Each structure stands twice: as structure tokens, then as C-alpha cells.
Amino acid sequence: MSYASILKITVKAPIHPITSEYIRDTIDRAEKENASLLIIALNTPGGLDTSMREIIERILSSKTPVLVYVSPSGARAASAG
Incomplete structure (x- = not known):
């Protein structure tokens, strides 16, 4: 029996080039590992x-489905820009 691989990361930081690289690298890893889903807690x-914009473009081009949600309770995802 095989189980689907789900990757999850948590991003608790301002959005800047290092954050973008971390998320893009994680999407690359999810694709390489044939993960069935990548979850990003934001x-x-x-x-x-x-x-x-780099993050959005990479999510949209991902072969692995990406689910992004704001967590934990009371967290925020304020505007970048």
C-alpha cells in the first residue's frame, strides 16, 4: 500500500527575497518528490x-497542488507591496 506524500511548511516572516526563495525551493522539492499536496501555513x-509576485508565479506554475492558508487563529496575511 502506498500513501500520498503531503509536505507542509510554515512561513512566519515578512515577504522578502529569502522568503520567496524558501517557498520556491519547497515547491521544487514537492515536485521532485511527487508530493500530492504542498500546504503553506502563512x-x-x-x-x-x-x-x-515571484511566489505567486511559482505557485501558479507548480505541478503539485499548493494550498495556502492563514494560521494560527489571529494570524494575518497583510498586503505585500
Whole structure:
């Protein structure tokens, strides 16, 4: 019996180039490992517009489905830019 692989990361930081690289690298890993889903738990005050655009483009081009949610209770995902 095989089980689906689900990856989960938590981002608790402003959105900047290092955050973008971390998320993009994780998506690359999910694709390489043939994960069935990547979950991103997000809590951010916002950040750089260019970094957010890079993240969005990578999520949209991902072969692995990506689920992003704001967590934990009381967390936020403020505007980047």
C-alpha cells in the first residue's frame, strides 16, 4: 500500500527575497518528490511586491497542488507591496 506524500511548511516572516526563495525551493522539492499536496501555513505582515509576485508565479506554475492558508487563529496575511 502506498500513501500520498503531503509536505507542509510554515512561513512566519515578512515577504522578502529569502522568503520567496524558501517557498520556491519547497515547491521544487514537492515536485521532485511527487508530493500530492504542498500546504503553506502563512502568517506575515506583508513585504516586498516583487518577492510576492515571484511566489505567486511559482505557485501558479507548480505541478503539485499548493494550498495556502492563514494560521494560527489571529494570524494575518497583510498586503505585500
